Amino acid sequence: SYSRVCTTARRGKVQGNGGGRMGPEDLSEMLAAGTKEVHEKAENTQFVKDFLRGRIRKELFKLGAVALYHTYTAMEEEIERNKDHPQFAPLYFPAELHRHEALAHDLEYFYGPDWKSKISCSQATQHYVDRIHQVGQEDPVLLVAHAYTRYMGDLSGGQVLRKVAQRALKLPPTGEGLEFYQFDAIHSAKAFKQLYRSRMNELELDMAAKKKLVAEAVKAFHFNMEVFEELEEIGKTIQEDVQDAGMSVHGQMGGDIS
């Protein structure tokens, strides 16, 4: 039922886009339509569903932040490399969007001053990171797809996720540990998304390039889902450890409770 709500919201946005100057051949429309199905899939991964229900353990949330840190470090490194590229420059909004620093603060909060030596890049995250670097260096136009997938998503669901995480993990209301979800330089997410869409639509791209971009955005969603699935698997082992511990206590007690 959640995905139905979301689908409606996305459709409403696509059709009712302030002034209605956008058409089906506009990149923003093509991206929204072309990722609609994979967006629903992403929302329905177990990890995301659990997160939305507030069923998230702190250790897993921290690993999620680590994955995001590596992802945004790669993405923003490639964005900096390509900030003057004519097919990316109009989307260069470092003050408004960039998350690298926010994530570094969050990780310092969770792991302490020595956080950098305590984290590593998981396999699924590394796949995502490798693709971002490849795109940034070999086909920078496709960077648009990666920026779209993450930043537009963060601006859409971010506020809900922040509240869920704060409540579930009992994080301080000061916002520590949740800077990632807080876009201080964006006052209206809705207005900013409209600006971002119009900037995407003004990029000089032929239909073939736009189609390649949509395909890359679908890929970006899949990279994200692989990270979610990996986190879910790790979550199971955390749970299993707990259960194992319980079992061994039974064992010590002779195991003959009945």
Ligand code: HEM
């Ligand atoms: C847009 C919800 C997960 C990427 C949206 C919108 C909603 C939404 C309601 C429409 C906002 C608007 O048009 O103003 C959710 C929920 C999720 C979720 C409830 C589950 C927690 C994701 C994930 C990604 C993502 C995992 C990708 C990593 C996007 C993108 C858009 C978007 C790129 C912009 C669509 C467009 O207008 O072109 N999301 N989302 N979302 N979401 Fe999500």
